[in-house]
Amino acid sequence: MSLFRRVxxxxxSKNKLIGSKIIQKATREKHNLEDHVNVPSHVAFxxxxxxxxxxxxxxxxxxxxxxxxxxxxxxxxQIELEVPDQRSKMxxxxxxxxxxxxxxxxxxxxxxxxxNYLVFKGKLANSxxxxxxxxxxxxxxxxxxxxxxxxxxxxxDLLSKFKSREQLC
Numbered sequence: 001m002s003l004f005r006r007v008x009x010x011x012x013s014k015n016k017l018i019g020s021k022i023i024q025k026a027t028r029e030k031h032n033l034e035d036h037v038n039v040p041s042h043v044a045f046x047x048x049x050x051x052x053x054x055x056x057x058x059x060x061x062x063x064x065x066x067x068x069x070x071x072x073x074x075x076x077x078q079i080e081l082e083v084p085d086q087r088s089k090m091x092x093x094x095x096x097x098x099x100x101x102x103x104x105x106x107x108x109x110x111x112x113x114x115x116n117y118l119v120f121k122g123k124l125a126n127s128x129x130x131x132x133x134x135x136x137x138x139x140x141x142x143x144x145x146x147x148x149x150x151x152x153x154x155x156x157d158l159l160s161k162f163k164s165r166e167q168l169c
Contacts, residue, residue, distance in 0.1 A: 009078050051065065113125040
């Protein structure tokens, strides 16, 4: 047995920026959550308890030390995933998204879908037609890793799925 656990963490977080506040507010409205519920606005991978792999506004895809991430972000929750080879998974995710910009259009569509649901009682989108190739948002990194499409999900939606033990991979 290895001395190192083969674990990748999925980090759910929030920060004090306006975009984070808007995502939290829309998520609370969408799910009828009270203000005291701690709602994430961001999701990222943590490899080796050191490298944070994420897509964030305005940077797009990036890898940075977890300690730097913690300077501006508050952890809401985290989920551990057992993986056979952490190094291979990290390389797979980094190779897929390296150089990709942030998917502004995909995120705007997701916001409009939530607005349509809240204001006009319309249906929430099951897919994201404004999702652009070579652009990525935080939940899409999780999508590629699990093999399921979460381009229309919020970080809270993903956290709820993980917490309910829904089959993700």
